[in-house]
Amino acid sequence: MDRRTRWLLAAAVPAAAACVLAALVPPLTPLGDAVAALAGVATAAVLFATSRSGAAGDRPWRLLALAPLFPVLALAVGAVLQPETVLQQVVLRWLPTVPGYAVTVVALLHMAGRSGLRRTCSRTSLELALFGTAAVVVMQLLLVGPGNSWAGLTVGAQLVLGAAVAATGAVMAAALTVLGSVAAHRQGMAAVLLGGLVLLCLGRGAATSAALLGAPHLVAATRIAVVLGLALVVLARLRDAAASSSTAASSGRAVQLRSVLPQLALVAVVGVVVGPLAFGVRPSRVTLAGALLCVALSAAHRWVTAREDHQRGARLRSDEAYFRKLLQSTREAVLVLDRRLRVGWSSAALADLLGTTPAELAGRDLLTGGTARPGTVDPADAAALRRLLAGPAGVPGLLTLRVRSADGGTRHLEASVADLRDEAAVGSVVLHCRDVTEREARERALAEVAYTDALTGLPNRAGWEAALTGTGAGHAVLLVDVRGLDDVREHAGRDTVTAVLVELGRRLRATTRGEEVVARTVGGTFGILAEGDADTAALLADRCLAALEQPVTTPAGVFDLTADVGVVVAEDGLDVAGLTARAELAVAAARTSGRARATVWTPELGAAAARRDRLREDVAGAAARGELWLAFQPIVSMGEQRVTGVEALLRWRHPELGEVPPREFVPVAERAGVIAELQRWALREATTTVAGLPAVDGVPLRLGVNISAAHVAARTLVDDVAGALRYSGLGPERLVLEITEATVRAAGTAVDGDIAALRLMGVHVALDDFGTGSSSLLHLTRLPIDVVKLDRAFVSRVDRDRDSRALCESMVTIGRSLGLDVVAEGVETPAQLGVLRGLGVGFAQGFLLARPLPAADLAQVLRENAGALWPGLVGSSAGPAATLIAGETVDSSVLREASGA
Numbered sequence: 052m053d054r055r056t057r058w059l060l061a062a063a064v065p066a067a068a069a070c071v072l073a074a075l076v077p078p079l080t081p082l083g084d085a086v087a088a089l090a091g092v093a094t095a096a097v098l099f100a101t102s103r104s105g106a107a108g109d110r111p112w113r114l115l116a117l118a119p120l121f122p123v124l125a126l127a128v129g130a131v132l133q134p135e136t137v138l139q140q141v142v143l144r145w146l147p148t149v150p151g152y153a154v155t156v157v158a159l160l161h162m163a164g165r166s167g168l169r170r171t172c173s174r175t176s177l178e179l180a181l182f183g184t185a186a187v188v189v190m191q192l193l194l195v196g197p198g199n200s201w202a203g204l205t206v207g208a209q210l211v212l213g214a215a216v217a218a219t220g221a222v223m224a225a226a227l228t229v230l231g232s233v234a235a236h237r238q239g240m241a242a243v244l245l246g247g248l249v250l251l252c253l254g255r256g257a258a259t260s261a262a263l264l265g266a267p268h269l270v271a272a273t274r275i276a277v278v279l280g281l282a283l284v285v286l287a288r289l290r291d292a293a294a295s296s297s298t299a300a301s302s303g304r305a306v307q308l309r310s311v312l313p314q315l316a317l318v319a320v321v322g323v324v325v326g327p328l329a330f331g332v333r334p335s336r337v338t339l340a341g342a343l344l345c346v347a348l349s350a351a352h353r354w355v356t357a358r359e360d361h362q363r364g365a366r367l368r369s370d371e372a373y374f375r376k377l378l379q380s381t382r383e384a385v386l387v388l389d390r391r392l393r394v395g396w397s398s399a400a401l402a403d404l405l406g407t408t409p410a411e412l413a414g415r416d417l418l419t420g421g422t423a424r425p426g427t428v429d430p431a432d433a434a435a436l437r438r439l440l441a442g443p444a445g446v447p448g449l450l451t452l453r454v455r456s457a458d459g460g461t462r463h464l465e466a467s468v469a470d471l472r473d474e475a476a477v478g479s480v481v482l483h484c485r486d487v488t489e490r491e492a493r494e495r496a497l498a499e500v501a502y503t504d505a506l507t508g509l510p511n512r513a514g515w516e517a518a519l520t521g522t523g524a525g526h527a528v529l530l531v532d533v534r535g536l537d538d539v540r541e542h543a544g545r546d547t548v549t550a551v552l553v554e555l556g557r558r559l560r561a562t563t564r565g566e567e568v569v570a571r572t573v574g575g576t577f578g579i580l581a582e583g584d585a586d587t588a589a590l591l592a593d594r595c596l597a598a599l600e601q602p603v604t605t606p607a608g609v610f611d612l613t614a615d616v617g618v619v620v621a622e623d624g625l626d627v628a629g630l631t632a633r634a635e636l637a638v639a640a641a642r643t644s645g646r647a648r649a650t651v652w653t654p655e656l657g658a659a660a661a662r663r664d665r666l667r668e669d670v671a672g673a674a675a676r677g678e679l680w681l682a683f684q685p686i687v688s689m690g691e692q693r694v695t696g697v698e699a700l701l702r703w704r705h706p707e708l709g710e711v712p713p714r715e716f717v718p719v720a721e722r723a724g725v726i727a728e729l730q731r732w733a734l735r736e737a738t739t740t741v742a743g744l745p746a747v748d749g750v751p752l753r754l755g756v757n758i759s760a761a762h763v764a765a766r767t768l769v770d771d772v773a774g775a776l777r778y779s780g781l782g783p784e785r786l787v788l789e790i791t792e793a794t795v796r797a798a799g800t801a802v803d804g805d806i807a808a809l810r811l812m813g814v815h816v817a818l819d820d821f822g823t824g825s826s827s828l829l830h831l832t833r834l835p836i837d838v839v840k841l842d843r844a845f846v847s848r849v850d851r852d853r854d855s856r857a858l859c860e861s862m863v864t865i866g867r868s869l870g871l872d873v874v875a876e877g878v879e880t881p882a883q884l885g886v887l888r889g890l891g892v893g894f895a896q897g898f899l900l901a902r903p904l905p906a907a908d909l910a911q912v913l914r915e916n917a918g919a920l921w922p923g924l925v926g927s928s929a930g931p932a933a934t935l936i937a938g939e940t941v942d943s944s945v946l947r948e949a950s951g952a
Contacts, residue, residue, distance in 0.1 A: 179225075186220035240290040250276045250277070383484075396409070404456075426456075463491040544607070561598070617649075618651040687894065687900050687921070696894070738778070739775075745910065758788050818836050841873065841892070
């Protein structure tokens with residue numbers, strides 16, 4: 052019992068008790084009338100308050116809420132007018148109540164559903180007539196009595212009492228119609244509503260009858276029935292609201308109850324006629340006429356019902372025959388399983404597909420039958436179907452079932468599964484099947500092609516990734532990168548490369564065990580998935596290297612190849628991308644070592660890769676975040692022994708990683724495609740800084756800035772230089788752009804036009820790292836350059852190697868002949884500086900002279916001793932600042948590392 056029902060009982064019981072007290076104590080009769088009036092007002096308020104949602108089911112209840120107010124109005128009218136006679140009292144109380152009965156009938160018929168009443172108009176009309184006649188007969192017996200009590204009444208009393216019998220009978224007929232017409236989940240509500248209306252009609256009709264038949268002391272007792280009837284009406288409304296919020300049930304019980312109610316009404320009328328005869332009371336003519344009319348209406352109703360049932364059965368048989376023919380003629384394979392998942396029906400198309408007949412399939416359990424029988428589903432697919440059917444009901448599914456055919460083969464059926472076992476009208480599982488055997492065969496062939504390398508017959512990259520899927524502990528991944536294939540392609544052509552790859556794949560397949568996977572992922576890279584730990588994988592890698600390093604004999608000649616192997620020990624939870632990334636890191640580490648070897652992935656390699664990834668992410672915005680800064684390395688004139696220029700060197704101070712060496716972040720920036728952006732920032736920052744430095748002995752400093760191949764390839768170098776000069780105000784003759792031989796080779800002819808444009812602007816160009824390339828002399832004559840910077844490879848051995856000294860001397864001579872300034876890079880010892888000065892080199896830079904300095908320290912050097920900078924050990928003195936900078940002893944490897952950028 053819910054809370055609202057408890058409140059209803061709490062209010063109805065005291066009201067009924069008050070009415071009982073009013074009936075027992077005649078002076079308290081007005082109390083019963085007042086309680087009945089209050090109950091009517093409360094009922095109207097509750098019905099209206101609970102029917103304000105605007106739903107279609109609330110409209111009849113809102114209309115019914117008006118009905119209890121009419122009896123209240125009648126009580127008020129009677130209390131005001133104070134009629135003298137009993138008939139006048141009854142008429143004054145009866146006439147205002149009549150509209151309430153009419154409103155109740157309309158509301159009830161609306162509650163039964165107008166659409167349903169219209170569809171069976173003749174049957175509904177007969178039911179209404181039968182219910183109305185039966186209700187009139189019964190109410191006449193209850194209100195007037197079984198005898199001829201009508202004869203003792205006046206004409207006015209007969210009219211009033213007859214109208215009361217007719218009105219209450221109409222209400223009962225409408226209530227019975229509602230009970231037989233509503234859906235099954237609302238029949239409880241309809242039964243409670245019928246009980247409440249019966250009590251209301253009996254209470255009010257009995258009050259009218261008692262007053263007219265001369266028993267006014269019984270009128271007060273009728274208020275008990277009125278109050279209880281109103282309480283039941285409210286309870287019916289509460290039950291209807293609860294039923295509307297739940298899922299509607301099947302309407303089968305409603306149809307059954309509708310067919311029984313007319314017979315019950317006829318039985319009640321027969322009982323009214325026969326019952327008094329048992330006590331020797333002769334029924335009145337009204338009772339007999341009503342009984343005969345009920346019998347006639349019942350017969351007519353039965354005839355109409357039988358005709359409708361016959362028509363409905365004919366339509367059902369016609370529809371069944373239609374759909375059966377439709378299913379039999381369709382080419383779609385349909386299978387219907389009963390609740391036990393046995394074949395209830397199968398289409399001829401499905402039977403033909405399996406080489407059997409529908410009769411042979413009927414009743415068979417295809418999901419658990421023997422595998423040798425035609426039509427049996429593969430056990431794995433049967434389990435999948437059972438799992439699908441065990442899920443939420445009504446959820447459609449799509450499965451591919453492998454079904455055995457009569458010829459011993461297997462047919463692949465794509466089945467759309469509809470689980471209708473919860474539908475009472477169906478109670479089956481319906482499978483709409485489609486033969487996809489040929490499609491499955493084509494897909495298998497395509498998958499074999501898609502996962503196989505056509506060249507070697509090994510799995511390709513897709514097959515390799517499929518093999519790695521789900522790999523866990525106890526396995527190892529080897530990535531083999533063959534070196535030397537480019538030389539084979541260059542000297543012997545692509546066909547020979549193909550033959551070599553086939554041979555290498557055969558060797559790897561012969562080296563590994565049968566259950567191990569060997570794949571060719573891309574180009575000359577092979578992958579091996581083996582079982583075992585790191586030691587086992589390392590031994591396998593050594594065997595693979597030994598096999599690959601054996602000479603490969605082809606019609607075009609014999610070729611020697613090497614390989615690098617990366618080894619990764621798989622871990623649980625590591626996906627394909629993680630395994631591949633680790634293997635590629637291990638291969639890269641093996642390749643960096645410079646010799647054919649196998650490298651096992653370690654967390655240190657992973658940490659280094661994570662650091663590179665972090666640098667790659669952060670380098671793009673380093674300038675905007677203010678993390679970049681410039682160091683300036685002085686360039687000293689050999690003759691004047693003072694600073695005449697500086698080279699700007701880019702530095703990065705990461706907020707978390709600290710100082711990042713240029714040799715680490717410059718390659719990362721090049722791969723990330725932001726090196727040109729960084730050099731553009733360095734160019735503008737360096738020109739601005741140098742423009743504000745003091746001149747040395749009246750001569751402004753020159754500024755050297757490195758330019759990369761990526762900056763030249765972007766074709767923005769000329770515009771960037773012009774913009775930096777305009778922004779800083781630095782004279783173009785003070786700027787020296789340093790371009791390496793590698794940049795010249797990478798940029799091709801594009802660099803020629805940029806250098807020519809820069810020279811026209813007045814900017815100087817230096818050829819950096821001179822002497823490291825095979826075409827250095829050609830670049831001296833082809834490019835309009837101003838400065839040659841000797842690579843540290845010559846300078847580092849010039850004081851102890853005769854050949855290096857001779858080559859350096861010849862390069863100085865060539866530069867002097869071409870009118871070029873020569874700068875020696877990487878001067879680290881006094882002996883190197885002395886030899887270079889003796890060879891006639893005009894300028895030098897290196898850690899012996901000065902480390903790369905911040906702008907503030909460089910300004911201090913320039914201000915002290917007019918920029919004089921010379922080591923004291925070489926034979927010439929310098930000021931205190933020069934001694935401070937150049938007089939420290941520094942390890943040569945540290946010098947090379949710090950000044951290499």
